[in-house]
Amino acid sequence: MVDCIIIGSGVAGISAALTLKANGKSFLLFGVKELSQKIVRAEKIRNYPGFLGENGEAFASMLQDQLKKEEIEIVCERVSGVYALKEKFAVSTNEGGMYESKTVILASGVEQGKQIDGEKEFLGKGVSYCATCDGFLYKNKKIAVVCLSKTFEHEVEYLSSIADKTYLFPIYKNVEVTGERIEKIVKMPTKIVGEKRVTGLIYPEKGEERRLDVDGVFVLKESLPVDALVSGLETENGHVKINRQCETNLAGLYATGDITGRPYQYAKAVGEGNVAAHSVTEYLQKLKTE
Amino acid sequence: MVDCIIIGSGVAGISAALTLKANGKSFLLFGVKELSQKIVRAEKIRNYPGFLGENGEAFASMLQDQLKKEEIEIVCERVSGVYALKEKFAVSTNEGGMYESKTVILASGVEQGKQIDGEKEFLGKGVSYCATCDGFLYKNKKIAVVCLSKTFEHEVEYLSSIADKTYLFPIYKNVEVTGERIEKIVKMPTKIVGEKRVTGLIYPEKGEERRLDVDGVFVLKESLPVDALVSGLETENGHVKINRQCETNLAGLYATGDITGRPYQYAKAVGEGNVAAHSVTEYLQKLKTE
Numbered sequence: 127m128v129d130c131i132i133i134g135s136g137v138a139g140i141s142a143a144l145t146l147k148a149n150g151k152s153f154l155l156f157g158v159k160e161l162s163q164k165i166v167r168a169e170k171i172r173n174y175p176g177f178l179g180e181n182g183e184a185f186a187s188m189l190q191d192q193l194k195k196e197e198i199e200i201v202c203e204r205v206s207g208v209y210a211l212k213e214k215f216a217v218s219t220n221e222g223g224m225y226e227s228k229t230v231i232l233a234s235g236v237e238q239g240k241q242i243d244g245e246k247e248f249l250g251k252g253v254s255y256c257a258t259c260d261g262f263l264y265k266n267k268k269i270a271v272v273c274l275s276k277t278f279e280h281e282v283e284y285l286s287s288i289a290d291k292t293y294l295f296p297i298y299k300n301v302e303v304t305g306e307r308i309e310k311i312v313k314m315p316t317k318i319v320g321e322k323r324v325t326g327l328i329y330p331e332k333g334e335e336r337r338l339d340v341d342g343v344f345v346l347k348e349s350l351p352v353d354a355l356v357s358g359l360e361t362e363n364g365h366v367k368i369n370r371q372c373e374t375n376l377a378g379l380y381a382t383g384d385i386t387g388r389p390y391q392y393a394k395a396v397g398e399g400n401v402a403a404h405s406v407t408e409y410l411q412k413l414k415t416e
Numbered sequence: 417m418v419d420c421i422i423i424g425s426g427v428a429g430i431s432a433a434l435t436l437k438a439n440g441k442s443f444l445l446f447g448v449k450e451l452s453q454k455i456v457r458a459e460k461i462r463n464y465p466g467f468l469g470e471n472g473e474a475f476a477s478m479l480q481d482q483l484k485k486e487e488i489e490i491v492c493e494r495v496s497g498v499y500a501l502k503e504k505f506a507v508s509t510n511e512g513g514m515y516e517s518k519t520v521i522l523a524s525g526v527e528q529g530k531q532i533d534g535e536k537e538f539l540g541k542g543v544s545y546c547a548t549c550d551g552f553l554y555k556n557k558k559i560a561v562v563c564l565s566k567t568f569e570h571e572v573e574y575l576s577s578i579a580d581k582t583y584l585f586p587i588y589k590n591v592e593v594t595g596e597r598i599e600k601i602v603k604m605p606t607k608i609v610g611e612k613r614v615t616g617l618i619y620p621e622k623g624e625e626r627r628l629d630v631d632g633v634f635v636l637k638e639s640l641p642v643d644a645l646v647s648g649l650e651t652e653n654g655h656v657k658i659n660r661q662c663e664t665n666l667a668g669l670y671a672t673g674d675i676t677g678r679p680y681q682y683a684k685a686v687g688e689g690n691v692a693a694h695s696v697t698e699y700l701q702k703l704k705t706e
Contacts, residue, residue: 137465141683144463173434175427175686176478177466178485188466195468370660370677387660389694393431396465397687404679 127226128152130406131217133205134233136162137392138383140189141399142231147196149407154225157200161186174392206256208356210376220256228413229406232366232381233399235349239274244318245345252324252342255350257281264289267341270327272315278346279303285344293338318343372402380405417516418442420696421507423495424523426452427682428673430479431689432521437486439697444515447490451476464682496546498646500666510546518703519696522656522671525639529564534608535635542614542632545640547571554579557631560617562605568636569593575634583628608633642675662692670695
């Protein structure tokens with residue numbers, strides 16, 4: 127069991143990792159190889175102290191060098207759930223991994239895109255965020271896939287290999303998914319409907335509402351809604367509620383960066399990552415002496 | 417009148433300045449040419465995201481370059497008081513300057529050294545932090561000067577040119593002050609005594625308490641006690657009390673960096689500087705629309 131699991135490899139997560147490393151704590155940093163889309167895509171950075179480069183690409187490459195120098199590796203799995211147990215946490219991933227840690231730092235950023243009406247209501251009742259976790263449930267059935275990033279195209283293909291019919295709503299450019307049983311609809315769905323479980327999806331076409339009958343809706347996005355990730359976590363206006371020590375309402379669980387609210391800035395995220403790592407260090411000390 | 421006055425040129429103040437600049441706000445940044453002793457003296461920095469250099473000197477030089485690039489200049493005067501007026505602030509300096517602003521960001525770091533017993537009690541009643549402000553009061557009198565940094569030696573000399581007798585307690589190495597009317601005592605005073613006003617200073621010598629009769633005590637240090645700087649400011653365990661928006665109990669007054677408490681880290685200070693600048697920007701917007 128590691129001391130801490132950090133979820134998210136944006137600047138907040140990296141800041142936390144660097145400080146935990148300096149403090150001699152063991153941890154796993156979950157994220158993606160390219161660190162975060164938000165870093166890489168930044169066109170101009172001018173208010174981050176100590177960074178004189180121009181854009182996000184240069185910043186990301188600097189962070190990559192720093193991670194390498196400090197021998198910090200990123201675990202490239204997508205976290206699907208965080209479970210608070212007695213004085214420890216279990217963290218599951220889309221890839222089927224299950225990890226344990228004494229503490230958790232949430233640094234997974236703001237949820238990408240608005241939620242669709244009904245998305246929260248039917249989560250676990252036909253709505254899923256994880257193709258590999260729930261895909262098998264839709265053998266020979268009809269599904270819709272709302273896909274917010276090109277990076278999930280292989281998951282769309284996987285789903286379409288199971289389901290009888292896959293309606294793909296791509297919310298990004300340069301779609302390259304093909305498949306006989308895939309039908310692309312370039313619209314933004316407005317509502318997920320059903321009774322006990324999902325029965326359909328509504329989307330607009332030529333000023334009118336169109337309805338598709340489906341058995342399930344997969345929403346594939348980079349950052350999950352916070353309350354889908356951790357059950358029992360207190361939120362406020364869609365952000366995780368924290369205090370100045372980055373503590374959430376769950377003991378041992380901390381949150382940092384965009385997930386805790388505005389300003390959505392590197393400097394703010396870096397600061398909170400640092401504070402959370404210090405709070406984790408103090409918490410571990412307390413666990414030890416108890 | 418400027419939009420904001422930032423007090424302190426450590427990383428917190430610089431972070432705030434860079435963000436205010438990016439937000440198109442006018443401001444004055446008070447500090448010292450070398451930015452801050454704390455930055456320059458850092459031997460090793462390993463947990464500040466994006467900085468791969470080794471030590472504080474390299475970090476400070478990077479920040480200097482960034483300030484230059486953004487055309488931000490430091491006003492090298494020492495702030496002696498902040499006065500909250502109606503929807504604006506007046507800021508006085510040891511050099512005799514008086515400036516006005518709509519908001520203030522305190523980023524002056526933690527107070528250097530412990531306070532001497534009686535220092536707070538007799539502030540303004542014989543205890544002073546400012547040679548140029550109060551020196552003239554001690555013409556032909558006896559004073560003690562507790563000096564915490566070599567940078568104040570010219571102020572010690574100035575005081576000794578006014579007072580009849582100056583007892584210098586230097587709390588640093590390589591003392592180079594000389595003067596016929598100066599007597600050096602290499603001890604740390606323990607208590608300032610008096611009734612309505614200061615009458616003496618106590619220090620230890622050979623296990624015993626020694627008492628000097630003096631009319632005034634000057635304490636020269638880089639960061640003033642918070643409550644000496646701003647009257648009515650709410651503190652907590654010696655730090656300025658703020659919320660997650662870096663707001664203090666006084667409207668329009670914000671605090672960031674070490675002055676708000678631990679962890680005393682660059683990343684934390686940078687984050688708070690950024691947040692404070694955003695809070696200032698929102699506050700100015702509100703002032704405008706009221």
